[in-house]
Amino acid sequence: SNELSKAENAPTFMYAMPLDSNRIFFEETSLVARPAISFQECKERCMTRLEHLGITVTGIEEEEYCYIPMGGPLPAKDQRVVGFGGAAAMVHPSTGYHLCRAMMGAGSVAKVVREELTKDSWNPDRAAARAYDAIWSPTNIAQRNFAVFGGEFLMKQKVEGLRGFFDGFFKLPLELWGGFLAGWPGLPNNVNHETWWARLVFGLTFVSKLPVPVALDMLASIATYSISEGVPLPQSVTPLLGLPSGYEYKEKAAVVGDVAAKAEARKMIAESKVEDVVPVDFEEKAMV
DSSP, X not given: OHHHHHHHHSOOEEEEEEEETTEEEEEEEOSSOSSOOOHHHHHHHHHHHHXXXXXXXXXXXXXXXXXXXXXXXXXXXXXXXXXXXXXXXXXXXXXXXXXXXXXXXXXXXXXXHHHHHTSTTOOHHHHHHHHHHHHSXXXXXXXXXXXXXXXXXXXTOOHHHHHHHHHHHTTSOHHHHHHHHHOOTTSTTXXXXXXXXXXXXXXXXXXXXXXXXXXXXXXXXHHHHHHHHOSHHHHHSOSTTOOOOOXXXXXXXXXXXOHHHHHHHHHHHHXXXXXXXXXXXXXXXXXX
């Protein structure tokens, strides 16, 4: 059927969490997709799945609609606006984990911002750069680049590929797959992912656990992704290409602007006979 074909090509799955008695939280979700699967499609699949499982829904207390941006570019450099959380691309690009990563990163960002703002001659450019560098150090960017490939690989998988992926993923030791889920400095088991060597060991071990068709697809995807996207993935699993450039502050040459124009403007303002410089509200002016 058309519904079955759509489900095979753009699979979703369901979370189920018993609350009490016969009250249960059900969530139909897409792991990662581009373009995103619509909310209506997820809702229809949820009800179809429950019906297939013989579960009768007698009442709905609350409906949740959640869209989680995953992957995408890192924040632009040389800006004074400091984003955090989702606004700073802190969502895990493969798993969607976010809250634990934001909580772990908040302290270091607050520390450097406070240090900069309490200086006698504080520099807003340096404050913003240090804040972003506290979130996205070169080593953390390298770890993210590895996870970005994971998200891209998952997006191309049909239902059988996803089943094979997770079959292999959960055959890994707990400290390996558990560390990958959140993947942020300071979180449990991140030591298994925060260096190029650790990521290489993880990747090779993971491929060895996958069903042969999925393993071959992943190896082919590594090659094509590295060709199309360049160094980010190879850089994340080898020391030969160094680390990605980070957000460290680089002082920029002061720009004075057009001195003559500014001097002329000051002179004309000083010589102006206009004394009423208070802005007048348009509606108030119209009423006079």
